[in-house]
Amino acid sequence: MSARRVRLRREAWGFAVGSTCFLVGAFPFYAEWAGPVVVGVTFFAGSIFFTLAAFIQLSLSGRHVPKRGTNQADSWDWWAAAIQFVGTLLFNISTAAALAAAIADPERLGAGWRPDAWGSAAFLVSSVFAVVATKDRGQLWDRDARSWHGTWLNLVGSVAFGASAIGAYVVPVTDSLVSAFWANLGTLIGALCFLVAALLSRRVIDEAPDSLASAG
Numbered sequence: 511m512s513a514r515r516v517r518l519r520r521e522a523w524g525f526a527v528g529s530t531c532f533l534v535g536a537f538p539f540y541a542e543w544a545g546p547v548v549v550g551v552t553f554f555a556g557s558i559f560f561t562l563a564a565f566i567q568l569s570l571s572g573r574h575v576p577k578r579g580t581n582q583a584d585s586w587d588w589w590a591a592a593i594q595f596v597g598t599l600l601f602n603i604s605t606a607a608a609l610a611a612a613i614a615d616p617e618r619l620g621a622g623w624r625p626d627a628w629g630s631a632a633f634l635v636s637s638v639f640a641v642v643a644t645k646d647r648g649q650l651w652d653r654d655a656r657s658w659h660g661t662w663l664n665l666v667g668s669v670a671f672g673a674s675a676i677g678a679y680v681v682p683v684t685d686s687l688v689s690a691f692w693a694n695l696g697t698l699i700g701a702l703c704f705l706v707a708a709l710l711s712r713r714v715i716d717e718a719p720d721s722l723a724s725a726g
Contacts, residue, residue, distance in 0.1 A: 546612035549612070556701075567594070572652055582646065586640070603625040623680065631672070657710065663710070
């Protein structure tokens with residue numbers, strides 16, 4: 511198996527584990543059973559796996575910074591990966607802030623909301639760029655690095671994360687969430703979409719001939 515293929519598999523597993531953490535953390539039953547601090551740890555751990563996977567995607571899988579002569583598919587693909595990486599760093603900040611707040615005051619709401627909102631926006635922009643890149647998948651540096659079902663699932667997941675961020679905003683006047691229902695459901699749906707996309711990506715990588723993914 512080529513070195514590039516191994517990196518793509520690690521990337522897929524990183525996103526899969528991170529998505530699973532967000533999926534589990536969003537279940538109300540888990541929150542009631544585990545408590546705010548453990549839920550905060552779960553989300554923070556998930557964000558770390560997201561960042562590790564995004565770093566592999568951007569820097570190690572074989573993508574190169576666009577320059578003069580780079581085809582448009584590769585340019586969109588690189589920008590999608592770069593913006594997603596920034597988004598994962600913002601999720602690191604937001605989940606760390608939420609965890610710290612849970613440790614200090616388990617009843618506190620809305621900690622880390624601003625980086626969470628920006629992280630969700632970054633994921634949405636990244637997903638749109640990835641969909642555009644996949645339109646010319648045959649021109650990508652590695653056609654197995656993106657798939658139409660993966661990019662569209664990630665787009666749906668990013669929209670759901672955006673809905674979650676809106677629902678998680680704490681209204682100053684009432685000191686309550688805009689919508690606890692959408693804060694949880696958006697995270698759950700988004701994480702599920704990201705998880706399925708990562709697993710499908712892993713399957714595509716495993717089934718593709720090694721000749722299509724030369725060593726990086």
